Every structure is written in C-alpha cells, then in structure tokens.
Amino acid sequence: MFKYLIAFHLFIAFLRISYILSGYIDLSTEEAQYWLWSKHLDWSYYSKPPLIAYMNAFSTAVLGDTEIGVRINAVILGFLTAVLTYITTFTVFKDHFKDKKDLEIFAFLSSIFIYGIVGYNIASIIFLTDTPLVFFWILTVLLFYRALNEKKPLLWIGTGVSAGLGFLSKFSMVFFLPPALIYVFLKKREILRERWFYISILIASLFTIPVIVWNFQHDFVTFKHVGTLEGANIKEISIKKSFQYMGDYILGQIAINSIFLFPLFLYAIIKGFRERNKNEVIYLWLFPVTVFLFFLYVAFKKRVEANWPAFGYATLYILTFYYIFLKKFYKTALTLFTLSLISIGIMFYTPVLDRIGLGNLLPPEKDPTKRLVGWKELGERVSEIVSDLPEGRYFIFSESYHIASELAFYVKGNPQTYCINLGRRMNQFDLWEGVNRFADKNYYGVYVTEWALKKEVKNSFKKLIKHERFEVRFRGKVVRRYNIFVFEGFKRIKEIRTERY
Numbered sequence: 001m002f003k004y005l006i007a008f009h010l011f012i013a014f015l016r017i018s019y020i021l022s023g024y025i026d027l028s029t030e031e032a033q034y035w036l037w038s039k040h041l042d043w044s045y046y047s048k049p050p051l052i053a054y055m056n057a058f059s060t061a062v063l064g065d066t067e068i069g070v071r072i073n074a075v076i077l078g079f080l081t082a083v084l085t086y087i088t089t090f091t092v093f094k095d096h097f098k099d100k101k102d103l104e105i106f107a108f109l110s111s112i113f114i115y116g117i118v119g120y121n122i123a124s125i126i127f128l129t130d131t132p133l134v135f136f137w138i139l140t141v142l143l144f145y146r147a148l149n150e151k152k153p154l155l156w157i158g159t160g161v162s163a164g165l166g167f168l169s170k171f172s173m174v175f176f177l178p179p180a181l182i183y184v185f186l187k188k189r190e191i192l193r194e195r196w197f198y199i200s201i202l203i204a205s206l207f208t209i210p211v212i213v214w215n216f217q218h219d220f221v222t223f224k225h226v227g228t229l230e231g232a233n234i235k236e237i238s239i240k241k242s243f244q245y246m247g248d249y250i251l252g253q254i255a256i257n258s259i260f261l262f263p264l265f266l267y268a269i270i271k272g273f274r275e276r277n278k279n280e281v282i283y284l285w286l287f288p289v290t291v292f293l294f295f296l297y298v299a300f301k302k303r304v305e306a307n308w309p310a311f312g313y314a315t316l317y318i319l320t321f322y323y324i325f326l327k328k329f330y331k332t333a334l335t336l337f338t339l340s341l342i343s344i345g346i347m348f349y350t351p352v353l354d355r356i357g358l359g360n361l362l363p364p365e366k367d368p369t370k371r372l373v374g375w376k377e378l379g380e381r382v383s384e385i386v387s388d389l390p391e392g393r394y395f396i397f398s399e400s401y402h403i404a405s406e407l408a409f410y411v412k413g414n415p416q417t418y419c420i421n422l423g424r425r426m427n428q429f430d431l432w433e434g435v436n437r438f439a440d441k442n443y444y445g446v447y448v449t450e451w452a453l454k455k456e457v458k459n460s461f462k463k464l465i466k467h468e469r470f471e472v473r474f475r476g477k478v479v480r481r482y483n484i485f486v487f488e489g490f491k492r493i494k495e496i497r498t499e500r501y
Helices: 002-021 029-037 049-062 067-094 099-114 119-125 130-150 152-169 173-187 189-193 195-204 210-216 221-230 239-257 263-276 277-299 310-327 329-350 351-355 366-372 377-388 401-410
Strands: 394-398 444-449 461-475 477-490
Touching: 002 067, 002 130, 029 049, 029 067, 029 401, 049 152, 049 310, 067 099, 067 173, 067 277, 067 310, 099 119, 099 310, 099 461, 119 130, 119 239, 119 329, 130 152, 130 173, 130 195, 130 310, 130 477, 152 173, 152 195, 152 210, 173 189, 173 277, 195 263, 210 221, 210 277, 210 477, 221 239, 239 277, 263 277, 263 310, 263 329, 277 477, 329 351, 351 461, 366 394, 366 461, 377 401, 377 444, 377 461, 377 477, 394 401
Parallel strands: 394 444
Antiparallel strands: 444 477, 461 477
C-alpha cells in the first residue's frame, strides 16, 4: 500500500509543478519578500524566523531565481505533509483495526482527504512560512504521540528537534505546547516524572536562541511586531467592531478550510468532545480547538487573517475522516469532497468562470488571484526603462515592500531594491541599508508606486525626467495601476521612523 501512496502523492506533486511552470501566476508579494531575505541570510528577520530564507537560498542555488526555484519547497513539503498525514493516521488509530489492510486503506484515504482543504492546496504551491510550519507541526504531533506511548529517548529528541524547526519556520509553533500539556495533564500525567519530556522541551528551546540573539541586536523589533499583531497595544475595545472581527474570523476559517466540508468538521468537533474519554480522539481534538479559541480571543480585539490559525487544523482533518470512516458517511463525504475539489480547481484558474458564463460570480476586481498576476510584466517594463539609464548609476525604490520585493525578483538581473519609509509600518527593509547610501552622488532613481507622487520623493531629486502609468489587466479588466517615475540627481530623502510595528 505504501508504494501506491507514494506514487499517488508524487503524481499530485507533478501536477503542481506543471501548474507552477505554466507561469499562470507570479510570485506573491510575501514569496518575493522571503526570496529577497535569502539574499541577506541572517539569524532572524523582522517579522519571521529564518528557516524560509535558508530554504529559498538552497533551492534557488539549485534551480535559479525562478518561480519553480522558490515554489519547489512548497511542492516538496506538500508531498511530505500528505505522507505524514498517512503515517500519523496509521499510528494513532492502529489499535482500532483488526485487519492491517483496512487500517492502511483508512490511512491512505485520510491522506487524500486533505486535498479537499483550501489552505493545504495553497500552501503546497505558494511558498509561505505556513508551509514548513504545517509540516513540522504534524511531524511534532506524530513524534510526540509516539514518545508519550513508547517512551523512547530518540522519539523525545525528535520531538524537540521537530518543534524547534517548526519555531524557526514560524513563531506560531509555540501554540503546540498548551494543548500538548493539557493532554499530558488529562491522560498521561506520569510523563511529568519522565526526564526526557523536559529534555525534549529544552531541545526545542535551543532553537529559539538565534531569534533571541538577533532581536537583542535589533531592539527586539520582532517582539514589538508580534505584540502588535496580537493586539497588545489596543487600549480600547469596541463591542461592535469585536463582533464584526469575530464574525469575519469565523467566516475566514470556514473559507480557508472548505465551505463544503465545514459541516463534517463541525460534526467531528462536536463528536470529538463527546468522546473525549478516548485518548486518540482527545489528542487530535485538542490542537485545532485550542488554536481556534486563542485566535478567536485575538479577533475580539482586532482583525485576524484567515491563514493565521490554519496550521493548527492538521489533526482536525484526520479526526474528521475518522468519523467519516467510522460512521460510513461515504456518499455525503464524497459529494462534499468533490464539490470542494472543483471549487479549489476554479480558485487556481478563475478564467474558467468567464468561459462558462459565470464570471459575475467572482468578477476580476474581487478575484484574489489578481494579486498574483502582472508582476512579471511590471518587472519587464521597469527593466526596459532602466536599460536606458547609465549602468550602475540608478536605484529602484518604492514605499511598499510588496512592490519593492516583486521588482527585486522580476527586474532583469535581480537588483537590490529599496523601500522608503514616509510614515508606514516598519518592515525588513528598514533594517537594511537604505537609499541615502546614494545621496549626493548624482544617481538616477526609479520610483514605482500605486499612489500619486509624494512631495518628499519629488524634492529628494533635482529633476523628474519621466512618468508613465502601468496597468495590470486580468480576465479582460484593469485590476491594478502603477505610477513609474524616473528621476535624475538624487540628493537625499528624509525618511520618517515611526513606532508602528
């Protein structure tokens, strides 16, 4: 069975690689940013830990600074996550089946079930920090479960290393500890007397050292950033806004998982609570519920992005399929799964809606895919513009790290770009050398923005020599517009340092 499992998931990985190579979507702005980090390897970064930068550095060293060079990481980790889902399902429920073949079929189908999850499919093509986080999250779930039951030192060491690498993927890995401790307190209290349990925690803690050292050197900016995201600086809470935020949060969680499969997830959560006396059920149940409730609390104070808690749902999918298999909801589950697959397919190629006359269901202006197109063309146009400037005597900049990162990737030669601060929130560019390194050296500047020309930018040069508009068209409509300004004679720009993180 295992060879068929590998063959099936490799086939899906091949389809994903083909989709990436088709060039239908460009790198997202976050992907471009993390790629740029790989050109400035460090112990940590402003908003995220360093693992994604090192993975990008390795993959692009092999495959070049290309979309596939970045996204091959997502494809590989997506494949491994599916395989881990099989292994975790097999391990947790191995005592529930008398026939090993039935167990293998159950675990195999469980690993296929995750293809109906919106967030999983996105993370298996678009390489964001959530991708390695989810992989190490489910790996830690597996190793911790085995360590609790088998009590082997190697498993405890593996748990610590996996959790540590998860932390270096994204700080959200710290949310593994509360549900793990709750489970230990409820079901495995004897582990609290096991020294390897504490050694495992110590091993995981060692992986925080690079981040802490880096933050000590950079005024703890990551802590300030994460505190802002969590809402620590919010002093007054509007009840009306709180209900709006929580409503948006719940709808976002339904969407990031699957609108169609949501009834099955809800059933699994309710049924799992009722069967909380079963060790394997409560173990799988605690992780998604704890993560969901924490971010619901955050949503009471501020807006929560839909993907923030998504990493915590990996065991919910296993638990859900367990009840599908146990209760024999095959026809219902297959129907909902098929609908979810179709919706995901459309999500990755929305022009199909126009071809079948359903374009009004998701017009181009509201299509999320619009943020993933046009960057290559913008980079090509900027490349044409700078080709007319004296070589090595110009710099490219924006006030948006999104634009600056994309231009670094798509402009010919991958030049270092810059992101000026005229009052925006801090980002990684502020920790690197800025445009004033070119002050009073008669440099040209190419400024790309979605907004009108700001006087601070205009006054920092002697002369504006070119201005043009660039439109991004998608599905026959203009979905984004940019201004491209070319200046001569850079003097100096007075940037604004804010306390916004």
